[in-house]
Amino acid sequence: MKRNESKKLTSNMEDYLEAIAALKKKKGVVRVRDISCLMDVKTPSVTAALSTLSEKGLVLHERYGYVEVTSEGERLARGVQGRHDMLLEFLTKILNIAPKIAAEDACKMEHSISPQTFQKLTKFIKFVETCPDGDRPDWLKGFDYYYKTGKRLKCKTRVTKQKNNTVD
Template identity: 50%
Template sequence: MRSFESREDYLETILVLYQEKGAVRSIDVAERMKFSKPSVSRAVGLLKSAGLVTMDREGFLRLTSEGEAAARGVYERHTVLRDFLIQIGVDAATAAEDACRMEHVISTQTFESIRKQLKDEDKERIVR
């Protein structure tokens, strides 16, 4: 696996696929990410070595508690950033693409400020 960003993308993909399908295999990850099976197999091996993923005898992937926490953090950054970008007028497709890149580099301070802004605006909408 080439980078921390790549590792986060794999974890997020496994999480989302598990939420959608209830079970995830490496082939599902390869198809979703549009990567070759050997590339995904290598990445899964690295995730297993890092203690972030397990694979059972049938080849089903599961996030460990550490892997799930990391995946949920990335996924939250992605969804908050995507929603923020849409709210400021970016079209949904571009917002999703940009959020995917931004989720890896945004500072905690900036992310927390964006998340707070969205929550405050949601509260205002409910009051109205």
């Protein structure tokens, strides 16, 4: 009754789990080779990782066999993937960051973001994307303009006090 499900995964193990779940979804079956290719590590690293994840009850793996993900593994993988997707969306859609850069950032940040921040950002994205203004709310277009030119578009609403808005 003392299973080694010490909950907390390292970033690396989260990466392996995420990759495995993604491969499962995409290809149906998952082999050591697939994981090693996707993650750009050698196969012995994968074997080692699988042994760790097995002990934690997140994957099933018999010698020379396919890799299966347990339901608990699924659950965790969905969490990581969810954080990744959300971050990617925030970076590309809202901040307008180049997809490649955004993907790299998302890959690293997905391991460190707290549930609170995840929730806030998720809502923030939703807030932006369901805006009646259309694709991109006016204020966000205002940011695009500000980012490019350093200047602020004329504000349509009340102006209480004007602060400096210099370019650096």
